[in-house]
Amino acid sequence: MIKDIFNLKAKEFYIGFLMVSIIIFGYIYSIMPTLEETFQKKLINLTVESIEDLSENVIDHILSFTGNEDLVDSIVKNRELLQKTEKLLAILITKHTKYVYIVFKKGKTYRYLVDGSREDKAIPGEIFEPLRSDIWDEVLETGKPRIIMQSGIDIIGFTYLKPIIQNNKVKAILAIDYSAKTIKEIKEIINTTKILIEGILVTSFVFLNIIIYGAIKNIYLRKKAYIDNLTKTYNRNYLEDMASLLNPASYHVALIDLDDFKKINDTYGHDVGDLVLKKIAETIKSSVRKDEDIVIRYGGEEFLVLIKAGRKDKKASINAAERLLRDIRNRKIDINGEEISVTASIGLNIYTERSHSIYDAIKKSDIALYQAKANGKNRIEIYSEKRADQSGYITIGEIQRFLEEKRFICHYQPIVDLHTNKTSHFEALVRFIDEDGNIIYPNKFIPVIENTFLYSRLTKSVIEYNRNILKKHKDLKISINLSPSDLFTDAIIKLLEEVAVQDKLSDRLILEIIENESITSYEKMQNALLRLKSFGYKIGIDDFGSGYSNFIYLITLDVDFLKIDANIIKSIHKDRISYIVTETINNFCKKTDIKTIAEYVENEDIYRMVKSLGIDYGQGYYFSRPVPLEEILKQE
Incomplete structure (x- = not known):
């Protein structure tokens, strides 16, 4: 009798606990998107505060170079002053602010004045076509900083516009392109919490279903963790987890880097840049063997292709790399009625049997890729042990x-x-x-x-x-x-x-x-x-x-x-x-x-x-x- 009463009270407690849990967890689940957005806004505010302080200091030093002379005229006419300003802008270059430049408006046209970026530098006087010209015009008119947000999957991106004021007049605009993956802690906490809540909600109804659901969810997340959200290729998480299982002698390694990709982002915006990456990824995947070769998004605009091959397949791998280069070059991408195309540089390692790990094989491909870039881009360079030995490195x-x-x-x-x-x-x-x-x-x-x-x-x-x-x-x-x-x-x-x-x-x-x-x-x-x-x-x-x-x-x-x-x-x-x-x-x-x-x-x-x-x-x-x-x- 006591046992029956205890069981009854236990069941009532359990039902009540489940109902309260469903309400609490249901509420938490419903506010997850808002919570994620709040975290992202705080991250942006923190970043802007940091950029604001440093950019103000940089602008003060730039103006000190010119004294009372007109900023734009001084930099245009004085090459030494241009170089000093470029070096000063480099202070603002970080892992996530790769592009920093100063723009001025002449007539109705915006032009580059100084580009402090370390790669794909614009030429002073080169025409600059802003994506949101109304905001740029507003900065010139009001003399107040503005932010242009860039949207993207798993990306926090924005352009910070800071007016350069000389003698109470806006002479130019300092632009800082910031782009970074959303903080992983936020994503992991929110995703894990979502999964946990879903599990609890399902468990409240049927215990058997939660076991099945949990197993399916685990498989799904495992696969998702290995897939790049934008390009749907494998990502570096896949490479890190699988590196010990990949025998370098079984693959030839092609490292692909899209040439001058910054110009696409600068000209058309990051949304178009993401679209180009997506289309090029489709081209690469269609150019390789689906069940044998492995395509990995290795960096921002870098792709790694592991070509399944043996020691005697070197010619076939060279042909595969040439096909990749040709297909990328020939891919036309429609942007609002305008067709654009890109080229690529490829570093190819066909001597992977000499590598001790897949990372060693990739490193040698990277050396060849550097040579392809140095030799004019839009080409393939094959890694050579003799060329590497000439550097004086020991083996x-x-x-x-x-x-x-x-x-x-x-x-x-x-x-x-x-x-x-x-x-x-x-x-x-x-x-x-x-x-x-x-x-x-x-x-x-x-x-x-x-x-x-x-x-x-x-x-x-x-x-x-x-x-x-x-x-x-x-x-x-x-x-x-x-x-x-x-x-x-x-x-x-x-x-x-x-x-x-x-x-x-x-x-x-x-x-x-x-x-x-x-x-x-x-x-x-x-x-x-x-x-x-x-x-x-x-x-x-x-x-x-x-x-x-x-x-x-x-x-x-x-x-x-x-x-x-x-x-x-x-x-x-x-x-x-x-x-x-x-x-x-x-x-x-x-x-x-x-x-x-x-x-x-x-x-x-x-x-x-x-x-x-x-x-x-x-x-x-x-x-x-x-x-x-x-x-x-x-x-x-």
């Missing part, structure tokens, strides 16, 4: 042998506290040693092994090498370099955990993350850095300002120090732009409690300059060249 086989035989050492360069002029710590810089005792420097082997298993193996070897040194010498403090790919390698994270937990060395081993284009997932990177910081490590960003810097994501990464790139520091004492960039970075770091290190302090002039700016630490030949450990120990 992958030699690198593998050096690692197996432990033929490497680290030299150490001091990092000096500029407030006390005392050494703070030493950066470990790896070198290989050949059979004759000659030292081989990183520029001869790092480019060869990037994105290969050997790079991770080298990183682990360097960690172990310095782990042993720190155990022996209790007063030493050392920093080592890690690439973003190292942060995503479980074996490296586990090794660093052992060094911290077992050896208690995390307070004397500093980690410098190399800041480059391979930072493709700030979410993963942030998670990895948070884990390392929980072990007690200090984290820094190396080579900041080398071309892909992003101040917004720098804040989210919560780093302890930032090392300003040598290419900026080396000219700080004789180039005003370098000085302004350094000053801007240093001021930003002061406000966010991030320590700064100046690389390439080569002489007293540079030393005095960085010290006067209040930079915290310096590194360079002015203090010491990288030296063997024995020399450091002698000095102590």
